[in-house]
Amino acid sequence: MKFSKGDRKAFERMVDRYEKPIFNVAFRMVNDYEDAMDITQTAFVKAYENLDRYDPSHKFFSWIYKIAVNESLNLIKKRKRSANLNRDFALGQTTPDEYFAQSETAELLQDGLMELKFDYRVVVILKHFMSFSYKEIGEILGISEKTTKSRLYTGRQQLRDILVKQGYER
Amino acid sequence: MIDPKYIELMNKEIDGLCSDRESADLKGYLKEHPEAASYYKGLCSVARMFGEVGQLEPPAGLRNRIFSRVFGEGARTVETRPEPSFFDVLRLTFNRKFAYAFAAGLVIGICLFTALFRTAPTGVQGDLDHLYGTLATKGRFGEVLRAGPIEFELDSVSGCMNLQYTSDTIVGALKLSSKSRIRVVFEYPAELTFEGLRAVGSRDYALEVAENTAELTHVGSCDYVAVFKGSTEACPVIELKIFSGGDLLLEKAILLGRK
Numbered sequence: 073m074k075f076s077k078g079d080r081k082a083f084e085r086m087v088d089r090y091e092k093p094i095f096n097v098a099f100r101m102v103n104d105y106e107d108a109m110d111i112t113q114t115a116f117v118k119a120y121e122n123l124d125r126y127d128p129s130h131k132f133f134s135w136i137y138k139i140a141v142n143e144s145l146n147l148i149k150k151r152k153r154s155a156n157l158n159r160d161f162a163l164g165q166t167t168p169d170e171y172f173a174q175s176e177t178a179e180l181l182q183d184g185l186m187e188l189k190f191d192y193r194v195v196v197i198l199k200h201f202m203s204f205s206y207k208e209i210g211e212i213l214g215i216s217e218k219t220t221k222s223r224l225y226t227g228r229q230q231l232r233d234i235l236v237k238q239g240y241e242r
Numbered sequence: 243m244i245d246p247k248y249i250e251l252m253n254k255e256i257d258g259l260c261s262d263r264e265s266a267d268l269k270g271y272l273k274e275h276p277e278a279a280s281y282y283k284g285l286c287s288v289a290r291m292f293g294e295v296g297q298l299e300p301p302a303g304l305r306n307r308i309f310s311r312v313f314g315e316g317a318r319t320v321e322t323r324p325e326p327s328f329f330d331v332l333r334l335t336f337n338r339k340f341a342y343a344f345a346a347g348l349v350i351g352i353c354l355f356t357a358l359f360r361t362a363p364t365g366v367q368g369d370l371d372h373l374y375g376t377l378a379t380k381g382r383f384g385e386v387l388r389a390g391p392i393e394f395e396l397d398s399v400s401g402c403m404n405l406q407y408t409s410d411t412i413v414g415a416l417k418l419s420s421k422s423r424i425r426v427v428f429e430y431p432a433e434l435t436f437e438g439l440r441a442v443g444s445r446d447y448a449l450e451v452a453e454n455t456a457e458l459t460h461v462g463s464c465d466y467v468a469v470f471k472g473s474t475e476a477c478p479v480i481e482l483k484i485f486s487g488g489d490l491l492l493e494k495a496i497l498l499g500r501k
Contacts, residue, residue, distance in 0.1 A: 080313065087308055088488030092423070095300040109304055116308045178295045199257070200292035206257075225253045232284045240287075 083120060090133070091116075093202060094140045100197045101144035102151075103186050111147060115140040134211040141194055141212065148190060184234045192227030199224055244278045245271070252282045256289045299423045302448035302459040389496050392482065396491050399424050399484060407498055412470040412480070419463040422486060426458040429481040434472035441466050474498045 094115055099108035119126075119136050126135055185193050198209045210220045251268045254260045260268065272279040389405040399420035406413050412434070418426065430436065436456040439449050442465040450457045458466065470480070477499045484492040 085488055087305055091300055096297050099298055109301060113308050113311060117311050120312045177291055181291045181295055228285055228288060232288045
C-alpha cells in the first residue's frame with residue numbers, strides 16, 4: 073500500500089482496510105469502548121501526520137499496528153497514573169450490545185486478558201484475534217521471533233491459569 | 243513435571259505449525275502423561291475461546307471523526323444514539339410555559355389536520371408518519387410515482403429500496419440488514435438536494451452529506467427513510483452504491499422518469 077500526504081483517496085483506503093482491526097486490537101488491549109475509539113482515531117491521525125517518516129521497506133500494516141499498540145500502552149500508563157480510573161471503571165464503560173450478547177465467554181476472556189501483563193497481552197491478542205504469524209508480531213512490536221514465541225507461550229499459559237482459577241473448565 | 247520440549251510442541255500444535263512427525267510425537271507423549279494431557283487440554287480450550295468471540299464493529303461515527311481530525315472537515319456527521327424514552331422527553335422539556343404552548347399548538351394542529359387530512363397513497367412503505375407530510379400532501383397536486391423495488395441479497399448484506407416521488411419530492415424507503423459495517427452512498431445530480439434521513443429503530447448509524455453525495459454508515463438491521471427535494475421533471479438518476487471495507491458490493495442507477 074502506497075500513501076502520500078494529502079492523498080485523500082489513499083487515506084480512505086487505509087481507513088477502510090485497517091479501522092476495524094485497529095479498533096478491535098485497541099479494545100482488547102484497553103477494554104474500554106470510548107478509549108478504543110480514541111486510540112483508533114489517534115493512530116490514524118498519527119499515521120497520516122507521519123507518512124513522510126514511514127519507511128516503505130517495512131510493511132505498512134506493521135507500522136500502523138505499531139502506532140496503535142503504542143497508543144494503547146500510553147493510555148494504560150496514563151490510567152495507572154490516574155488513581156480514579158480503575159479497572160472496574162473501565163469495565164463499566166459503554167460497550168456495544170454485541171459484546172454483551174456474546175455471552176460469558178467474551179467477558180471471561182476479556183477479563184483474563186486484562187490480568188496479563190501488557191507485553192504478554194499484546195502478543196496473545198495479535199496472535200489469536202488478528203491471526204498474525206510470529207514474524208509479523210515481531211515486526212509490529214520490534215522484537216525477535218524467539219521473544220514473540222516465548223511471550224506468546226507464557227501469555228497463553230498464564231491466561232489458562234487465570235481462567236482455571238476463575239472456574240472456566242471445558 | 244512436563245518436559246519443556248513438549249510444552250513447545252503443544253504451543254506449536256495450537257498454532258498449526260507442527261509437522262506430522264511432531265504431531266504424532268506429541269500425541270504419543272500426551273497418551274503416556276495424563277498431567278501433560280490435562281495441561282494441553284487447558285491450552286486448547288483457551289485457544290478455542292478466541293474463536294468463539296467475534297470481532298466488534300467500530301462505532302459508525304468513528305470513520306467521520308478520523309476524517310474530521312485529519313482533513314479538518316466541519317462536523318457534518320449526524321450520529322444517533324438510542325432515543326430517550328417518552329418520559330425522558332417529557333421530563334426534560336415540559337415546563338408550564340411549554341405546556342401552554344404545547345396545548346395551543348395541539349389545538350391548532352388538530353384544526354389543520356382536520357382541514358387538510360386525506361388518505362395517504364396506498365403501498366407507501368417505511369416511516370409513514372413522515373411520508374404523510376411529504377408525499378400525501380403532494381399527492382393533491384400531482385401523481386405519486388414509484389421506482390423499484392431494488393432488492394439485493396449479497397454475501398454480507400441484504401435489503402431493499404423503494405422510491406416514491408412526485409414532481410419535486412423523492413422519498414426512498416431503504417431496508418438494510420448486514421452483519422458487518424457497510425457504507426451506503428447515494429449520488430444524486432445537482433438539481434436534487436438531500437433533505438434528510440430518518441432511521442426507524444436504529445441504534446447506531448452515521449450520515450455524512452457532501453456535495454451531491456449522502457453517505458450512510460450502517461450495521462445490523464434497520465429501516466431508513468431518505469428524502470430528496472428538487473425537480474424530477476428532467477428524469478434525474480440517483481445512484482445507489484454499497485461498500486464494505488472499501489469494496490464496492492452493489493451499484494445501481496435509479497432512473498426517475500415522469501410519465
